[in-house]
Amino acid sequence: MGETTITPNQEYKIVSNTKSYDIISKFFLISSADENSPIKATGSKKRLRISSSSSDKDSETDDLETTEKKSVDSRIKKTSQKVAKLTTSSKVNPLQSSDNSITDKKDNLDKKNCTNIEKSNNITSESKTEKVEKTNKKDSSPVKEKVSKCNVLVEDYNPTLPKYHPIKNACWEYGEKVPYYALTKTFEEIEKVSARLKMIEILSNFLRSVIVLTPDDLLPCIYLSLNKLGPAHEGLELGLAEQTLIRVISQSTGRTEVGDLGLVAEKSRTSQKLMFKPSPLNVNGVFKKFTEIANLTGKDSVNKKISMVSNLFTACKGPEAKFLMRSLNGKLRIACATTPPGQKYPPKNLDVSSTMSPDTFKSHVDELALILKTTYCECPNYGMLVPVLLKEGISALPKHCKITPGLPMKPMLAQPTKGVQEVLTRFEDMEFTCEWKYDGERAQIHYLENGKVKIFSRNQEDNTSKYPDIISRIQQVKKDSVTSFILDCEAVAWDKENNAILPFQVLIKRKRKDVAESDIKVPVCVYMFDLLYLNGKPLVKEKFIDRRRLLQENFNEVLGEWTFAKSIDTTKMEEVQEFLEESIKGNCEGLMVKTLREEATYEIAKRSKNWLKLKKDYLEGVGDTLDLVVLGGYLGKGKRTGTYGGFLIGCYDNDNEEYQSICKLGTGFSDESLAQHTEFFKPHVITQAPSYYQYDTSMEPDHWFEPIQVWETKCADFSLSPIHRAAVGVVDPVKGISLRFPRFLRIRDDKKPEDATTAQQIIDLYHNQEQVKCQNSVKFQEEDFY
Structure with a gap:
């Protein structure tokens, strides 16, 4: 029977009626000792036990088994309450039964919940009956509803713990839906750190809990982490306009502040008092609502979307409001890329198997990561990958998820x-x-x-x-x-x-x-x-x-x-x-x-x-044209009066999910094209620069624009700049990179702003200049898009 390490430092293991499994899902790197062994997401009974190589093995085992014991007793209590309620009219006391009948009720409940929990400390039927009778007397009039663990401990959820346990440190129980709070709390913790390995660790901790406790919610968790609703070819996008979301916040709270929508929403929601406490949000419910919102079209669809978003917003608590609004606006901004640059295997404090040396384990995980990465490139649909990962493990991916006509691939x-x-x-x-x-x-x-x-x-x-x-x-x-x-x-x-x-x-x-x-x-x-x-x-x-x-x-x-x-x-x-x-x-x-x-x-x-x-x-100049995003416009003077005379443009930093100014562009335009650009950007003018625009105040344009259009631009070469912020701090500690003699070529309607030339590409092009190559001897490197 295979066993898979699922937590750091202490070897907590899952024991299944089949073998163990492993998931390394892009930046969700979750490690394993045996990738061929799945835990089936549905239909199979599972037993949880704890195994530790440390000296406190016995105490750790007792802790988990005590928790499991309480969980079983709690479920017996809940069932007896339901039966008591149903039989009150007939004056029948369901607890006046033999010890065996009580055990049967427990066993039936275990089967219903698809759980089979192994307890080393045997609890006698008599003690169980006494506990249930005592509980029933205490709660018999009226029958009280069991308070869920996630309602009690959700605010204390912390996925940053160095010895995170996917069961004991989760804020929900087995079979319960994943609280949206837990996901947004994970986002909030990721937002606080800049170290890539720490980001992976935090998100991996959360996802391990999802896999163990609520595997059916893994797919929506992954999509919400990527700020997507499905594969690209399905065309499902939220991207609600900022004005629409500001309207939601204003109508719900009366506040009209501007700035980072997420921060405004969080501040507004915190100060808002409600007469009735709404039901807590869960990941699956939020994902379904997002999908409904994205599918709404036709007459009055905007008002319907506002109503649905308002209902979600009203139910938010803590970090939920901030990340709800950011998700709806299409800008999560937690600096989580699909694949971390240069990240080839999980950090050491993530589940190193006791049965392998570190070098063997690294090699093992490298091999699994390559399988997953290759499969995702050929079959870029998490909806197809995740069920196979949960059911059969990584090694089964090439068999089930392969290049298929009708499913697009990213091009070379x-x-x-x-x-x-x-x-x-x-x-x-x-x-x-x-x-x-x-x-x-x-x-x-x-x-x-x-x-x-x-x-x-x-x-x-x-x-x-x-x-x-x-x-x-x-x-x-x-x-x-x-x-x-x-x-x-x-x-x-x-x-x-x-x-x-x-x-x-x-x-x-x-x-x-x-x-x-x-x-x-x-x-x-x-x-x-x-x-x-x-x-x-x-x-x-x-x-x-x-x-x-x-x-x-x-x-x-x-x-x-x-x-x-x-x-x-x-x-x-x-x-x-x-x-x-x-x-x-x-x-x-x-x-x-x-x-x-x-x-x-x-x-x-x-x-x-x-x-x-x-x-x-x-x-004629630099080794490539650049696709840059228009950030703002400068009002024209002289013969350009009445139109924009120049524009602030920038590259996209996909690590930090922000746009960085790279130059002021004023050449390559005819009078006619300037008039057309001016007309195009009129409905996209915003009152101030979003928090994800990086620029120097000395270059502030007359009007800021939403990031809506990509322009192909060419230049003579690159230079370091104390003003522009492209790749600032990378080539030089305080300077960014700017373009010399930039010239507008054309609009790139086939590209989204997020597809613009990246800060990393700007760095590579800068180093590729002949004079810089001679200084630094930078090697020709490949760029990986996943």
Whole structure:
């Protein structure tokens, strides 16, 4: 019978009628001694016992068994009260029964709750009967409702304890719903610390309690921790406007303060007095309400949302109000990323198995983490992963959760380079190919065995209804032998009269949803460049030269509608240079350079050094264009009077969930475009900078904006700045990084603000400058997106 360590330092173990299990869920790293052993979430009886290698083993065992004994007696008491209430009219005393009948009631109750608690201190039937009779006399008129443990101890919940016990230190009992307070208290404690390992420890402590006590609530706990309601392709988003949430707070409490919505909500709710105490919130209930709110559409939907949010807000206590409002606003801001940078295994104080040496255990956990990470990249849906993790363990994930048509994957991305010579240096002695880099929208096209077609964006959003013209040509494009596939493509605006590629700005004029093919005014041409799945077989582990061959063998070209990416296989600098210039003349951005045989697998969700991008902008300055968020506007002067004359823009720091100013942008605009930008940002002006904007007061703009739009920007190079806050304190103790000679290129409607260039990418680009490379000799590093 397998046993799994579930708490630090003391080896508290779960004993099941099956083996033990382990969950390492991204930044929820929960360790194990035997990953093959599950605890089934439903339908199986479980026995809890405690085993400790420390000298106080016996006392610890007695403590837990005493707790379990009280729990059993409490449940007997509660059952007898219910029976007494039901039989009062017939004057029958249910306690006037044999010892065996009392035991039967206890056993039936144990079965009903799917628990089978092992007690080393046997309690006689006589003593149980005496306790129940005494309790019944005390509470017989009227019968009092049992006070739940979570109502008594919830305010004392502390997931930061160094020797956290998932049962004894939880603020709810086995089978009870997870209190929302416990989750928000965990968020509050995470918010207080900056050390990544401590964040992992705190969240892991909470999740271990969820797994042991209420496994059915694990999935909503994970989604609320990620501030999501489901996988990206389902399109469920809260993101209620700040004004809507301010209205909720104002109507509920009468307060009209501005600032961090969460802090305002917490302060307002603390001072609010209620006539009747509402029922406490639980995680599952809050998650369901969030889902209902996200699904509300149509007439009067805003008022209905306000009413539902108000009901939730009124029931909040402690940190619940703060994190409720932040979740609804789409900005949790507890600095928890999906995968901590550089975090490969749990910290030492998390459940090191007594049966393994530290090195063996580290290796073991590394192996499990790789399985989970790989599986999540191929099947990015916690709704599919969590049930398998709970039932069968990590080792079963590849069997049940795999690449499947209809379920989008994060695409492989390319590293920027500054010139042809850098490409040749990187791919020295390796075979590689150069492809035109098309200026369009990434399209991952899925064809299911039932003939259904799905199209997903680079952000895994469902774009199927946007491209009916792509779907209508599928049967012409695929060969008859093809029954299912996943293609990686680029959808590009196409000029049918001149058989030419049109700029990206033309493509974004297409409607985003529910497009009728007869109404299409901007046709597209699909450029196929990779095949990830064919006829039931994933191809991501195959070499690119083989994937490309299968692509060309199994698909047809349709002139001006579907075609293969234009490419050449070469190792000569002159040919690469000529092909780059040819791509620019063909209205493309530049080249994609890919290895053919060595290190040539498809690396899902990774910005890999095995794909390099060489854009025309690189030849003019910095090695990449930047996607930056507009934070505020400066009123124009002179000929720009009446519009904004410049803008404060910033990068996104995904570790701290904040936007950091990087430069003031005033070039690259025409008078017409400035007027359009001014009109666009009018409804998005806010009274003051949100708490998650990092900037110097000397650069404060005339108007602040909500983070709503991403702009592609290019610059000559990077420099350290005492004013701008991008990556402040990383390269220099007090200075940030700013752009020299920034220039606006275009709006990136295909990107959300959270998809903007990150502070870490800014650091990498800064170090990649020739003069900085010579000083620091920084290595070429890959970037992992999970």
